[in-house]
Each structure stands twice: as structure tokens, then as C-alpha cells.
Amino acid sequence: MRHGRVIAGAAGAVLLAGGGVAALTLTGRQDAPAAASAAPVATAEITRSDLADAEAVDGTLGYSGRRRLPNHADGTVTRVREQGSTVGRGGWLYRVDGRPVILMYGDIPMYRTLSSGSSGKDVEQLERNLKALGHDPGTVDGDFSWLTARAVRRWQDAAGLAETGSVDAAQVVVASGRLRIAEVTAEPGTAAGRSVVTTTSTRRIVHIDLDSADQQLARIGAPVTVELPGGGPARGRITSVGTVAEPEMDGGRPTGASTIDLEVTLADPRKLGRLDQAPVTVNLRGEHRRDVLSVPVEALLALREGGYGLRLADHRTVAVETGLYASGRVEVSGAGLAEGMKVEVPQS
Structure with a gap:
């Protein structure tokens, strides 16, 4: 039960109007006074303890990070990694028409073709990866120079790609770190569609x-x-x-x-x-409350003037403020309440 929820099935509300007493359920249905007074009741203690909302x-x-990896390589899937295997920077995730799709690290996806004359943060990201893979692109400065193009061709030769000197999304997938193959969505021999594999990070959750x-x-x-x-x-x-x-x-x-x-x-x-x-x-x-008074939730009465009350064993009705609802009990506070006092609850 949660703070602020109306508790269906709780005891009827006591309404004082013109000296008469009537019972009103929390759903708003009015019952005969005789039936309410005849309803069997039991008592429960107001207790003082810690109260924790747990479930x-x-x-x-x-x-973590499960997603269908977008594919931009056209052709037929010729090879995929086994489910559960992991791939690091420079490793291939799958092959299309025999050509590998390679993993590189970063946070900028391959959204354009990078070649001589290109510049920007994505070029700098490519240069960092080339350098980490042992192919020196010169200064890592975000400018695709002839040195960058030379490093790209050397990387392409080592990876089994056509040595074009340019890089696009059909060759490279970018992720923040190592990827794990969670599911193969396109088996070898089928067309490489919008996705070939579903991946996750290697972080267990x-x-x-x-x-x-x-x-x-x-x-x-x-x-x-x-x-x-x-x-x-x-x-x-x-x-x-x-x-x-x-x-x-x-x-x-x-x-x-x-x-x-x-x-x-x-x-x-x-x-x-x-x-x-x-x-x-x-x-x-x-939430956790320390050293608070609480009663069973079913002891609450909805009062006509608003809020909640308790019917004490001596037949007095007192208004209370409710707090945390947890484990079938509710935190209560109000004038005259004390640990050990008895309150009425519906008899089960």
C-alpha cells in the first residue's frame, strides 16, 4: 500500500450530523446504521517501531545497453559472431559479402563518409581509433589529412577491407566500449537488412x-x-x-x-x-521511518470533513495524520495517540 491511496474495503467512515451516526464506506455507499453497528469488530494495538516501504x-x-545494432552494409550476411561472444575495438561484429563490419570506440555515430578534406569531431574520433589500433594518423586534430588517409588504408588492409582511404558506416560501427553479441537477427545466407545482430555492453545488471x-x-x-x-x-x-x-x-x-x-x-x-x-x-x-506510531491499514476511517480517523476501543473517534504505508500498516500521528492504545478494526 502506498501513501495517499484510498484503501478499499477499510472500515466505514463515522459521520456526525445532527447528533445521528451513519456509516459511509470509502467508496461512498451509504449503509443502514443498524447494519454498521452490528458489524463485528476486533481491536489492534497502536505500535511504535521503524516502518519501511519495501516490495x-x-x-x-x-x-546493460541492449539494442538492435543498425546495419548499413548492403549484400548477403556471410558470417556472424556466436551469441555471447564479445568484441573490442578493431574487432569485426559480422561480415557482409565477405567484408567485415568493424567496431570502433566513441560517442559519435558514423553518419557520413570521412575522406580527405573532411574535418570535425568525428574525424578526430576516427584518428584516435586509428592510433589506438597502431596506425599512426599524424596529429589527432580532427582534420582528415594525407597522413590520416594513409593510416586508413593501412587499417583497411589489415582488417580485410578494400583500401579506399575513406571510411563510412558500411565499414564501421561506433560504440562506447566493448560489445557483446546478445542475438543474431540475420543468419548467414540471408540479406543484410536494417540489423544483423543485437548487442549489449559487457556490464552485468x-x-x-x-x-x-x-x-x-x-x-x-x-x-x-x-x-x-x-x-x-x-x-x-x-x-x-x-x-x-x-x-x-x-x-x-x-x-x-x-x-x-x-x-x-x-x-x-x-x-x-x-x-x-x-x-x-x-x-x-x-522510504524508511524510524520510531513512528502505526496501525493496520484497515483501522483507518474516512472522515466526512476530510482526512482519516481511528475508532478507539473506548468508542471515541480521533482524527489522525497519515504518513508512510508499508507492509499492511500505516504511520499515524495525532493528539492523544500513544503506543499500546487499542483501535477497532474489522473482524476477519
Whole structure:
């Protein structure tokens, strides 16, 4: 239960009007006074303790940065890496018509052909990669000089590409670091379409599709506990929170619910092993209140004048301020409340 939610099925509200007493459910339906007074009740104690908003949710072991890698090479796929393999700078991701598509590092995609006379940040990025691969482009300055062209031809010869002296998106894919082949989307012998492989980074994570109603639990840096398959609990933290709610679908139709993407990184990623897409349970922790009074949620009464109240065991009704809802209880405060006092709750 969350702060601010109306609790359906809680005890009826006590309305004082002209000296009469009537019962009003939280849904607004008026019942006969006799029926309300005859409803069986029990009592529960007001307790003082720490209260934490926590919930166990489903998660999936995986890798960060999953995406269908765009392909710009025309022809037939002739070779792909095995699923699960990793590729570093200068390595090939797949081959089209026998020609490799090479990985380079950076943050600027190959959006144009780079050749003699080109200049800009993307040229500088290319020069840094050429130098890291052992092909000296001269000064790394963002100007595609004859030295840059010579380094490109030497790199192309070593990589098995045609020695054109120019570079385009059919030859190079740019990523921020090493890539892992998560899925092959175009088998050898098929046409190289918009994508040939789906990739991820090599960083191990736990992915969660969190119900949007629980988004108060989604705080970057918040501690979590992950129950690993056969490996016991592991501690981690939320390291990424999606900013867009994705609608849940059932048979192609929206259900009315939505989720947000969370990523959790473990304090010791080695505990995740090599498992991919394995289900896990993640214990999320939200707000935490120390040394507060609380009652069972079903003890709350909705008051006519607004807000909530409690019906004490001595039949007095007192107004209360509510705070955190967690584990079936709600934080309460108000004049005259004390630990150990008895409040009425519906008898189950």
C-alpha cells in the first residue's frame, strides 16, 4: 500500500450530523446504521517501531545497453559472431559479402563518409581509433589529412577491407566500449537488412520492469537485495531509472497498466556468473521511518470533513495524520495517540 491511496474495503467512515451516526464506506455507499453497528469488530494495538516501504519484484539477469545494432552494409550476411561472444575495438561484429563490419570506440555515430578534406569531431574520433589500433594518423586534430588517409588504408588492409582511404558506416560501427553479441537477427545466407545482430555492453545488471504505481521505490542509488538462482542474496543498488512509462500489452491491446525500466548493479558483479535472462527476485526498499506510531491499514476511517480517523476501543473517534504505508500498516500521528492504545478494526 502506498501513501495517499484510498484503501478499499477499510472500515466505514463515522459521520456526525445532527447528533445521528451513519456509516459511509470509502467508496461512498451509504449503509443502514443498524447494519454498521452490528458489524463485528476486533481491536489492534497502536505500535511504535521503524516502518519501511519495501516490495519484492521480478527481475531478469542480463547486460546493460541492449539494442538492435543498425546495419548499413548492403549484400548477403556471410558470417556472424556466436551469441555471447564479445568484441573490442578493431574487432569485426559480422561480415557482409565477405567484408567485415568493424567496431570502433566513441560517442559519435558514423553518419557520413570521412575522406580527405573532411574535418570535425568525428574525424578526430576516427584518428584516435586509428592510433589506438597502431596506425599512426599524424596529429589527432580532427582534420582528415594525407597522413590520416594513409593510416586508413593501412587499417583497411589489415582488417580485410578494400583500401579506399575513406571510411563510412558500411565499414564501421561506433560504440562506447566493448560489445557483446546478445542475438543474431540475420543468419548467414540471408540479406543484410536494417540489423544483423543485437548487442549489449559487457556490464552485468539486473533488469526490472517496475509497475508505475510503485515508482516511489525507484530512486537512483537506493539499496536493493537480489535473490540469485541457487546463489543466495546479493547486495546492489539502482543505477538507472527509465524516464518513460511503457504501457503493458495483452494480446496486442493495452491493459491500462504501465511499467518503467530499472537497472540494478551488484556490489560484486561476479556473483551473477554467466547467466543471461535468468529470472530473479529483487527486494526494493523505498522510504524508511524510524520510531513512528502505526496501525493496520484497515483501522483507518474516512472522515466526512476530510482526512482519516481511528475508532478507539473506548468508542471515541480521533482524527489522525497519515504518513508512510508499508507492509499492511500505516504511520499515524495525532493528539492523544500513544503506543499500546487499542483501535477497532474489522473482524476477519
